Amino acid sequence: MTDTLTSALVEMREDDVLVAVRAAQAAGTSSPDIIAALQAGMKDIGDKYEAGDYFLSELIMSAEIFKRALEELGLDRSAADTGTRGTVVLGTVHTDIHDIGKNIVASVLSANGFKVVDLGVDVPAQKFVDAARDNNARVIGLSCLLTTAFPAMQETVAAFAAAGLRDNVTIMIGGGPVNSDLARQLGADGAGTSAQDAVILAGKAVEGGAS
């Protein structure tokens, strides 16, 4: 039964996913097992994205279906992102208010088993540091769309060093104008231009390789 659930999610059949969740519940399947089936689907979707068979629309839609499936179970997203894969502190850095990409990354990370602490937009450097410390986060995601926000990214990386936390966290940067050269230049640990890149980078950070 959970195979049906997984395949329905992978094929973006939203109504079928919800029906399968209800059926699994009625058959006595536990919520953790249902969530595991959904997360297996998310993993498959991520693999298809990496292979070039799926695209951003599938990542977004599957995360939405995942969320609705949790609601069907009477749970919210925190049931799935209880830190099973670790905590990611995420935000758009100071001086930049663009949030579309950051929001998509939050949804997809969450649906892939990460606890996400979303700090919003125009986030000062110290707020990232405080949130990382408060939530014992090992992964930090800095987002921007504007090249003029690069200094704020660099300041945020420096703030972690000043707080003595730099070696405790992996800092990934994301957004339209970023790349790995820039990550090195800013002192970050990696860069991504898609939500799946974030899943992979965060996975490597917390699990030492596998996404």
Place this chain on the structure above:
Amino acid sequence: MIAPSDDPRRERLRKAVALETVDKVPVCLEGVAWSARVTGMTLKTFLSDPLLATQANIEAFELVGNADSVNNPTFDVSSLSFLWMTRVKRPGYGGLGDDEPWQVEESGLMTLEDYDAIIEGGWAPFQIAYLNERVAPGKFEDFIKFVQGTGAVVEKANAASMPFLAVGVLTTPFEFLCGGRSFSQFVFDLYRTPDKVEAAMQAMMPGLSDAGLGLSAAVGAPGIWIGGWRSASKMLAQPLWDRFVFPYMKEIIAQTVAAGITPILHLDSDWTRDLPRLLELPAKTCVLSLDSMTDIRKAKEIVGDHMCIMGDVPPALLSSGTPEQVYDYCSKLLTDVGPTGLILQSGCDIPVDAPLANVKAMADAAADA
């Protein structure tokens, strides 16, 4: 279309589009905000009058010295609200400093019910009411006022002998609706209510591009942008792109060519997957403008004998690299993608904080090649 000209810069552009041999790869500056910053004008001032924006473009063009054209001779953020159906924070207002870049506030002002309103009443009445009632009072009139100044802008650019490629932007129904709904919500709509979205798109098409094409023809602009941002291949599953993007883009391009205007396909993000589909467009007529996310060498391989390619010096390189790094990138690009059928340009806009030396390095690379 770009007419034959005694001006060697315009002639280079014409030959690049026609895939003819050029004496030098033409360089185009797409530096709206950058032109303000590099000439010492605040962005608030830049946006206060289309002619001031043109003045900044002219001065920046002269500072670079050996570029062949600018992409657009002026700019106003009201055009972003018009295209993306959303609010845009202006420098000097709403908490932004006078010289901070404008920022798009995508807040999903369009509702699911709006598709019915578009289907029943057509696009233009809906868009006018939407801009004025949901984006900001008078927003549509702001945009019209900007557009009405185009004649004076063109006159000023011509008087300064600054070639330009376009004064207007067209786009597909997808981009208007996606901006209004916000990206994620629009993706949900495409999966959940595809027939309704499609009906709205079809209702939008009649007359959608008439004003932009008419304006371009009236002022003698050689080209017009046809923008693609969120409709990029990387953003969408193949069946969604095939159904909701390309048919409309192809139709708008056909209308543009029929009007005698060069389609400048301003395609941000990654369109690599669907490059072969661009072979369905008229040959030696379009310009494919890439922002560095699409594989430009793959583009050369697939459509290089079919259309001119423009781009794609990465914004991060122009902003944070050295002049030597920019020069090296451009030199390699000129070898790999040029010299025929290439216009060297930044990938999308030159970032506002790009040093002048980096932009000059881009132009110098073409001059030295």
